[in-house]
Amino acid sequence: MKFKEFQDCKALLDMLDDSEYVMKYKYEIEGKFEEMIDWFLQVKMGINSRPVPVYMSNNKKVNLLELYMVVKREGGHRTVTSNNLWAMLSKDMGHDYEDGEYMRIVYAMYLDVIIYYYKFKSIQGNVREDQSRGGLGNDDMAAEEGRRTMSTGCIPNDDGEHYALFAGNDWMGMKKAQKRRRFDFRQAEKAVNEANRSVLMNSHGYNPV
Template sequence: MNQLTLQGFTVKKSGDTCRFFPMFCPPVLNTISDVSSLSKEEELGLKERQKVLNLNDVNEKYKHDYLNSYFKELNVSNEQEFDWSRMIIRALEFKEFSDCQALLDMIDDRDFVFKYKHDLEMKFETMVGWFLKEKMEITTRIIPPQLDDGRKINLLSLYVMVEKDGGYQSVTLDNLWSAIAKDLGFEYQDEDFIRIIYAMYLDVLVFYYKFKSVQKKAQDKEMLEQEGTPMAANERSRRCKSAEADSSQNDKETENYALFTRNMQDGSWILHKKRRRFNFSEARKAVDEANKSVMM
């Protein structure tokens, strides 16, 4: 009771019971009203309850007049437009390496990756698992890889960051694995682990993909060089007829959809400015010279 008094409450004792009232609130004479047949405390309680109900009414009116009308204008529930790119990403299956090439070509478009990052992350892990199992006959590696403390490594983000900085060899020569580890949410000292993970999961896949791309470019270049010869003209004509026949047959059997990726040079990761190389030997030399200057 003394504690309540010290805290500012007014305490009124009546026999073996007591009532207390908040600070600056005078005690209420709890008499019965002749009009409502209620005590003063009951009337105060009804008034407080009515205030709460009125406040709820104001909130409901606000929701009805503003929030509901706002979401109705958005017309989200009646959206009928389908995102074909997302549907194709989710339906993509890996049966040949050309399927891997298709996904890696999509990832080369950075705007496309930003838009469909969640779907591409899951599909990228599926692709890596398929490649390890079918092409390298490795079934013991956990996907996605993780540290000893359970933190998982996002393989798509790792791939994109290394490609942005010029690839595995360039990142290693420029001492950038610590920066990539930090960008992935790890510590600088985890750089060796991140580098090993890339080598174990992605290095051969990326090499194989780039090898296939170079091989295809060489074939295209050879075809362009032979276009001027009569034999090339006959071959071109034969291929055009064969392609038209295949196209008409495919149109009858299946429906074809196109992904809305740009795959243009200005959207590629390789055009991003690379990080500045950190030269540890130069840094040590600068520190030694500074120490020598201070000592002198």
């Protein structure tokens, strides 16, 4: 699998819904997942300052696929943060409890935007498929969410989930996002950088690689 457009990323992320498939081909998928993140950050976002693979200050590697899967398993970034689960997730991944804050930083810097964009494109695809069938039927709610997504550039009911897009999770950031008519990568990159600064300023013991 080569990454030439976001549909290639979406295809890989779709595969990750099958946990048995992930376990069976774990090592192959890990490499492709890192390749996908690197492509998305450099080509889509124009960010060249995020080294992949990711290593901690003690030279221990952070497995981005595992980080994605464990956060997804626990309900997403917002749930993990609200329930103070980063330390537990860090331990589950083979790191120390005190590395939980580092895992949160890595998630914000590497995974947050691509996951948001994946949800955005998935809802877009659902509503377009529904419209192409020429009927709404039982998909009224999904179609309505898709229309809102396509018109505002935001995912319904997802306002507080993605830290990097809403730096500091403040209301002004959300209002600005809701004004966008399409997914704006330049705006997303700016928000990511603001989020990174905010995360790093409020973190202790973080040593950028």
